[in-house]
Amino acid sequence: MISKKMRAMINSSSAIRAMFEEGKRMTALLGEDKVFDFSLGNPNIAPPPKVAEAIAKEVATDDAVFLHGYMSNAGYDDVRERIAAKLNADFGTGYRKEGVIMTVGAAGGLNVVLKALLDEGDEVIVLTPYFGEYRCYVSNFGGVLKEVATDADLMPDPDAIERAIGERTRAVIINTPNNPTGAVYGEKELRALAAALTRASARIGAPVYLISDEPYRELVYGGAVQPYVASFYPDTLTCYSYSKSLSLAGERIGYIAISPSARDYDDLCSACSVATRILGFVNAPSLMQRVVADCLDVKPDVEFYDRNRKAFQQVLDDAGLQYIEPRGAFYLFIKAPDGDEAKFCDAAKALGILIVPSSSFGVNGYARAAYCVSHDKIVRSKQAFAALAAQYK
Amino acid sequence: MISKKMRAMINSSSAIRAMFEEGKRMTALLGEDKVFDFSLGNPNIAPPPKVAEAIAKEVATDDAVFLHGYMSNAGYDDVRERIAAKLNADFGTGYRKEGVIMTVGAAGGLNVVLKALLDEGDEVIVLTPYFGEYRCYVSNFGGVLKEVATDADLMPDPDAIERAIGERTRAVIINTPNNPTGAVYGEKELRALAAALTRASARIGAPVYLISDEPYRELVYGGAVQPYVASFYPDTLTCYSYSKSLSLAGERIGYIAISPSARDYDDLCSACSVATRILGFVNAPSLMQRVVADCLDVKPDVEFYDRNRKAFQQVLDDAGLQYIEPRGAFYLFIKAPDGDEAKFCDAAKALGILIVPSSSFGVNGYARAAYCVSHDKIVRSKQAFAALAAQYK
Numbered sequence: 110m111i112s113k114k115m116r117a118m119i120n121s122s123s124a125i126r127a128m129f130e131e132g133k134r135m136t137a138l139l140g141e142d143k144v145f146d147f148s149l150g151n152p153n154i155a156p157p158p159k160v161a162e163a164i165a166k167e168v169a170t171d172d173a174v175f176l177h178g179y180m181s182n183a184g185y186d187d188v189r190e191r192i193a194a195k196l197n198a199d200f201g202t203g204y205r206k207e208g209v210i211m212t213v214g215a216a217g218g219l220n221v222v223l224k225a226l227l228d229e230g231d232e233v234i235v236l237t238p239y240f241g242e243y244r245c246y247v248s249n250f251g252g253v254l255k256e257v258a259t260d261a262d263l264m265p266d267p268d269a270i271e272r273a274i275g276e277r278t279r280a281v282i283i284n285t286p287n288n289p290t291g292a293v294y295g296e297k298e299l300r301a302l303a304a305a306l307t308r309a310s311a312r313i314g315a316p317v318y319l320i321s322d323e324p325y326r327e328l329v330y331g332g333a334v335q336p337y338v339a340s341f342y343p344d345t346l347t348c349y350s351y352s353k354s355l356s357l358a359g360e361r362i363g364y365i366a367i368s369p370s371a372r373d374y375d376d377l378c379s380a381c382s383v384a385t386r387i388l389g390f391v392n393a394p395s396l397m398q399r400v401v402a403d404c405l406d407v408k409p410d411v412e413f414y415d416r417n418r419k420a421f422q423q424v425l426d427d428a429g430l431q432y433i434e435p436r437g438a439f440y441l442f443i444k445a446p447d448g449d450e451a452k453f454c455d456a457a458k459a460l461g462i463l464i465v466p467s468s469s470f471g472v473n474g475y476a477r478a479a480y481c482v483s484h485d486k487i488v489r490s491k492q493a494f495a496a497l498a499a500q501y502k
Numbered sequence: 503m504i505s506k507k508m509r510a511m512i513n514s515s516s517a518i519r520a521m522f523e524e525g526k527r528m529t530a531l532l533g534e535d536k537v538f539d540f541s542l543g544n545p546n547i548a549p550p551p552k553v554a555e556a557i558a559k560e561v562a563t564d565d566a567v568f569l570h571g572y573m574s575n576a577g578y579d580d581v582r583e584r585i586a587a588k589l590n591a592d593f594g595t596g597y598r599k600e601g602v603i604m605t606v607g608a609a610g611g612l613n614v615v616l617k618a619l620l621d622e623g624d625e626v627i628v629l630t631p632y633f634g635e636y637r638c639y640v641s642n643f644g645g646v647l648k649e650v651a652t653d654a655d656l657m658p659d660p661d662a663i664e665r666a667i668g669e670r671t672r673a674v675i676i677n678t679p680n681n682p683t684g685a686v687y688g689e690k691e692l693r694a695l696a697a698a699l700t701r702a703s704a705r706i707g708a709p710v711y712l713i714s715d716e717p718y719r720e721l722v723y724g725g726a727v728q729p730y731v732a733s734f735y736p737d738t739l740t741c742y743s744y745s746k747s748l749s750l751a752g753e754r755i756g757y758i759a760i761s762p763s764a765r766d767y768d769d770l771c772s773a774c775s776v777a778t779r780i781l782g783f784v785n786a787p788s789l790m791q792r793v794v795a796d797c798l799d800v801k802p803d804v805e806f807y808d809r810n811r812k813a814f815q816q817v818l819d820d821a822g823l824q825y826i827e828p829r830g831a832f833y834l835f836i837k838a839p840d841g842d843e844a845k846f847c848d849a850a851k852a853l854g855i856l857i858v859p860s861s862s863f864g865v866n867g868y869a870r871a872a873y874c875v876s877h878d879k880i881v882r883s884k885q886a887f888a889a890l891a892a893q894y895k
Contacts, residue, residue, distance in 0.1 A: 110709050172548075179544040359787070360787050
C-alpha cells in the first residue's frame with residue numbers, strides 16, 4: 110500500500126545506490142580484496158585533522174544548549190556570516206548573511222532551491238550526462254525535467270540551451286567539475302552560457318535561474334581551473350557541500366549561496382529558509398555547521414585524488430579501455446567498447462568490478478567509475494580491468 | 503519569481519518560527535531579562551553528559567572514513583540493529599533492523615513516511631489541535647489534510663475518526679504526549695482508536711496506517727503513563743526524535759520504526775529508505791547516528807520539565823489564567839480569557855511574553871506556551887503574566 114509514485118521510484122531505484130548495497134553484499138561474500146567497488150562518490154580519505162579538533166573545541170567550549178539546539182531555520186547567524194565573508198574574500202563576490210542558507214548537504218540544498226522555485230509543470234533544464242538524482246529532485250515538486258545534450262567536448266551548448274528555454278523554464282542546473290564526466294567548465298563556456306540565459310530570460314520576461322551544484326568545486330587537476338560560476342551570471346543559486354572537500358559526506362552539511370544580484374533576492378532568501386523548515390530538514394545539523402565554519406581555511410587534499418586519477422588512467426590505458434580524460438571531480442567516464450553499457454557493467458561485476466552504467470546519467474555507451482577509493486584498490490584492480498577488456502578483443 | 507505555492511507558504515509562515523525570530527529580535531533590543539520567550543520547543547537543558555562522552559569516543563576510536571562517510575540511506579546497520587533491540591526490550595515489540603530507518607529528526611521521518619504513502623489527492627487525518635507543520639508535510643506530497651476534532655478531554659474520538667475515513671484515506675497522524683495540549687493517550691483510548699482503524703481499514707479494503715509522532719515519548723508527569731502506541735495497532739509507523747529526550751533538537755536525529763506486523767512491510771521498508779534518498783536527506787547525520795546508539799540507556803531529565811511545569815502552572819494560577827493541565831510533553835495550552843487568541847498573544851507580546859496563537863494548531867481560543875525554557879525565566883515571568891491577566895479583569 111505504498112504510493113504508486115513510490116512504487117515506480119523503487120523499481121527504478123538509483124543504480125548507484127543499488128550498486129553500493131551490492132558492493133557491501135559482495136564484499137561480505139567474497140572478501141574485501143576480491144571486490145573493486147567504484148560505484149559511489151564516498152571519499153575514502155579521512156577528514157583533515159582540523160575537523161576532529163573543531164569537534165573537540167566546539168564540544169568543550171560552547172554552550173551545549175546553543176551547540177545542539179535549534180537556531181534559525183537558515184542556520185547560525187555567525188556561521189552564515191563567516192561563510193559569506195570567506196566566499197567574498199575568495200571570489201570577490203558580495204554575499205550577505207541573509208543569502209547563505211545552511212543545508213543538509215548539496216542534495217538538501219538542491220531540494221530547497223527547487224521547492225522555492227517550482228510550481229507544478231515548471232521546467233528545469235539539465236545537461237546530459239548529468240547526476241541522475243536531479244530527476245527525482247525536480248519530480249519531488251512537480252517539475253518537468255528537460256534534457257539538453259552537452260557538446261562534443263562535454264561543455265554546455267548555449268544555443269541548444271537557449272532554444273530549449275520556454276515560458277515555463279525556471280532554472281538550469283549545471284555541475285562543474287562534473288559528475289559523471291570530470292569536465293570542468295571554463296570562463297569562456299560560462300560567459301557564453303550566461304549570455305544565452307540572459308537573452309532567454311529577456312525573451313520569456315522572467316529570470317531563468319542558474320543552479321550551480323558545486324560539491325567538487327576545489328577538485329581540479331593538471332592545471333585546470335574552475336572559475337567561480339556565480340561571478341558570470343547575476344541570477345545564480347550556488348549549492349555547495351562539504352561532503353567531498355572535508356570528507357563529511359555522511360554528515361550532510363552544505364549551504365545555498367544566493368547571489369545578491371539575483372532578481373527577487375529577498376523572496377529567494379525567505380523562500381529557501383521556509384523551504385528548509387517545510388521539507389522537514391528544519392535546519393542543517395548544528396554541530397557540523399559550527400565545525401565547517403571552523404574549517405573554512407582547510408584546503409582539500411587534491412593530491413590524494415590526483416594520484417588516484419593518474420593510477421586509474423594507467424590501469425585503463427594498460428587494459429586498452431577508452432575513457433574521457435577527467436579534469437576535475439573524481440569520476441572516470443569509461444567507454445563501453447561495444448557501446449552497450451549494461452553488458453559492460455555486468456561483465457565488470459562478474460570480475461568483481463562495480464561501476465555504474467551511464468544510462469543512470471541520461472546517456473548511453475559509458476560506465477562511471479568513482480576513484481575516491483583507496484589508492485591500493487585502484488592498483489589492485491589492474492588485472493580485473495585487463496580481464497574485462499580482454500572480453501572485447 | 504519564487505513559486506506561487508511558496509509565496510503562499512511564506513505569507514502564512516509558521517507562527518511558531520516567526521515568533522522565534524521575533525524573540526531573537528526582541529532580546530537583542532530589550533535584553534534577555536525583559537523577554538519571556540515561550541514560543542519554541544527548543545530544550546533549554548544541556549544534553550546529558552554521556553552525549554559529549556559519546557562524541558569524544560566516536561571521534562577518537564572510530565575509523566574517521568566510516569564515521570563521517572556515506573552508509574546505506576537507511577542508516578548504519580549496527581545502529582539500526584541496536585535501536586530495534588532496545589525498542590524490543592523496552593516494549594516487547596518485534597522490530598527488525600530493516601524496519602528501523604534513521605532520519606533527520608521526526609520532521610524528516612514524517613516527510614519520509616508521507617512520501618512513501620501518498621499519491622496526489624490521498625487523505626491524511628489529523629486530530630485538532632495538532633502541530634501545524636503536519637499541514638505542510640502532507641501538502642508536500644499532494645496529500646489532503648482532514649481535521650477531526652478530539653473529544654472534550656482532548657482524546658481521539660474513535661467514532662468521528664472512523665466516519666472521516668474514506669476510500670482515499672491512507673493514514674492518521676497522532677502525537678502523544680501531545681503538542682500543543684500536553685494530553686497523554688492511555689491504553690483505553692489507544693485500543694478504541696485501533697479498533698476504529700481496523701474497522702475502517704476493512705471497510706475500505708486497504709490499511710489505514712497509524713503514524714505515531716513520538717518526540718515526547720518519555721516526557722510524562724504526575725504518574726501519567728504513555729503506553730507504547732505501536733503495541734495496539736499492527737499497521738503503525740512510529741516517528742521518533744532525540745530532539746527532546748537527549749536535547750539534540752539542532753542535530754536532526756531520529757528514526758522511523760515500522761511495525762513488523764504492518765501490511766506491505768517489505769515495501770514500506772524499501773519505500774522509506776528510497777524516500778530518504780530522493781528527498782535529499784540522503785541519510786541521517788552519521789556521527790549523531792552513532793552517538794544516539796551509544797546513549798540508548800540514557801534517561802531524559804523528566805524532573806527538569808516537571809519542575810518547570812509546576813512553576814508555570816503556579817504562575818498561571820497566581821495570575822488567574824485558565825489552562826489545560828498538561829500530563830506530558832512540555833507545553834501549556836492557555837485559554838484566551840475572551841476567546842480571542844490573536845488579541846491575547848498580541849497583548850502578551852507587548853509585555854515581553856511570546857506565546858503562539860492556537861490558530862496555528864487548528865483551533866481557536868488558546869495560546870501555547872513551551873516550558874522547556876530555563877526555570878528562572880518561568881519564575882521571572884510572574885509579573886508579566888499577572889499584568890496580562892489584569893487586562894481581562
